[in-house]
Amino acid sequence: MPPTRTDVLIEERDGKLAVRGLDPIAGALPDFERRVATFDALRIERKKDEPPQIVGHAAVFDQLSENLGGFFERISPGAFMEAIEKDDVRALFNHDPNLIIGRNRSGTLKLVEDARGLAVAITPPANQTIADLVVAPIERGDVSQMSFGFTVRPGGQDWAKDDDGRTIRTLKRVRLFDVSPVVFPAYAQTDVAMRCWRDWQAQARHVLPHLAEALAIEARALT
8 A cells, every 4th residue: 555645733832833743654663763953954956967956964963952851862973874874765855755856775865974964965856746846945945954764773872961960862873764855844753762761761770779889888898
C-alpha cells in the first residue's frame, strides 16, 4: 500500500507556529527522532547550464538546543560520518514520502560534514510541480529551514551534567533517514530521548551511592 500524505495540525505554542501530526516514518520506527535546524538554512543555487540545487545545512555541530523537556542536546562533529558512508537517505519536502526530491544513492542528494554541520545539496526533479511547490518558495525565502530524521546508533550518545547543572545529551553517531525542507518547523520529537534520559537517571541513582561509598572507604584508608 503506498504511503499517504501526513495529516497535520498547525498550532501555536509560545508565540510560534508549528506542525503536529502523524509522521509516517516515525510511525514505523519506534526509536525514530526528528530535529530542526534552528536557523535559516536553505537557499537555491543556480549555475550556468546546470539544474538548480537546494543547498544549506540540516544540522549544526556543538550548538546547544532549547530545553527539550528537562535536558538539552548538542551534536558532535562526526555524528553523521557513518550515515554519509552507509545509509540510504532521502530528501523529502515537508517529511512527505509522496514528495521525494532527492536521494543520496541516486546522486541527487549530496551529504557532507563541514566545519558548521551537516551540509546538504539536493538536485530536485526538473518538473513544474516541484519548481512551483518547492524551488520557488525556497528561492523567495518563504521556506528557509530543514529537518532531519534519525535514530541513534549503538553507543552513539552520551549523557552528562554541565557546570550549570543542566543535563546534556550529546549525539555522536546517528543513523540518518531523511532531510526535509519544511514549511513549519515541527516540534522536536523527543519521546525516545526522554526514555534514554530516564534510563540514564536511574543508572546514575544506582551507581552514585556505591561510588560515594567506595570513595569514602578509600579516603579512610589514606588517613
